[in-house]
Amino acid sequence: MMVIECIVNDKKYVLEVDPQERLLDVLRNHLGLLGTKEGCGEGECGACTVILDGKTVNSCLVLAGQAHNSVITTIEGVGNRQSPHPVQKAFVEVGAVQCGFCTPGMVLSAKNLLDKNPHPSDEEIGVALSGNLCRCTGYDKILRAVKLAAEEGK
Template sequence: MAAKTVRLIVNGSPVAVQVEEDRTLLYLLREVMGLTGTKEGCGEGDCGACSVLLDGELVNSCLVLAIQAEGREVLTIEGVGGADQLHPIQQAFIEAGAIQCGYCTPGMVLAAKALLAKVPNPSEEEIRRGLSGNLCRCTGYQKIVDAVKLAARPREDN
């Protein structure tokens, strides 16, 4: 299959990359751009390990063709906070002990970010629904839910 130049914005920076037309956004991010925070779990859209924000909406990047991202904005975990300044959601995950092996964490953080952008002060049921597309084998979910509650707390004061 022929390669095509895809122009998009990744983590705030415009990029133009060559990718075969049948490749996924996950492939473009990990293999072409080296953004390995986005994980491949199932490759079928069931686990959420590959979650990214596409124009602010949570998507499974394993189900989106790279060429479908043409002209769009992608946010990966690498674009959320940083080692010197964690995003409040990342800090909340640490404080709540919501990280064990860490494989699901990037997708969970992005799912939480998408949820909190729409529902700044979610109920526990809304949090569970917002995270429902992301699977975790380690924590049992309660600590992840607690982390999202903790991340939402500063927003209550505004």
């Protein structure tokens, strides 16, 4: 076991973890942050996307030890009903949510894109979301929602 320190959704944690544990399990099992989903366990689907030190990562591929001294944002740290993030608001308004299993990861990938590049081209949006699989929507409304969120940020 090892002790790691990290900041998750602006809150500081000192956690005793198995260094071989995945960050995904730390978030879900230790912290009860169940909005981070597991869809494949091999970094292909993006359902477990979180933002780690400003970059989106598949939390199923990050070991707990690697998260030591990092700053992490999960879906629980992005907006709420009183004050949704523009991406979340756009997803709901445009109809970009169907089954919703990919949604947390999608929202985080989109948020991180807009944080870095507030006015992305269609191509840049596609590339930023290409690591997040969705089987329901055909991506069409998701891409439109991200575009809308970017426009509203102008």
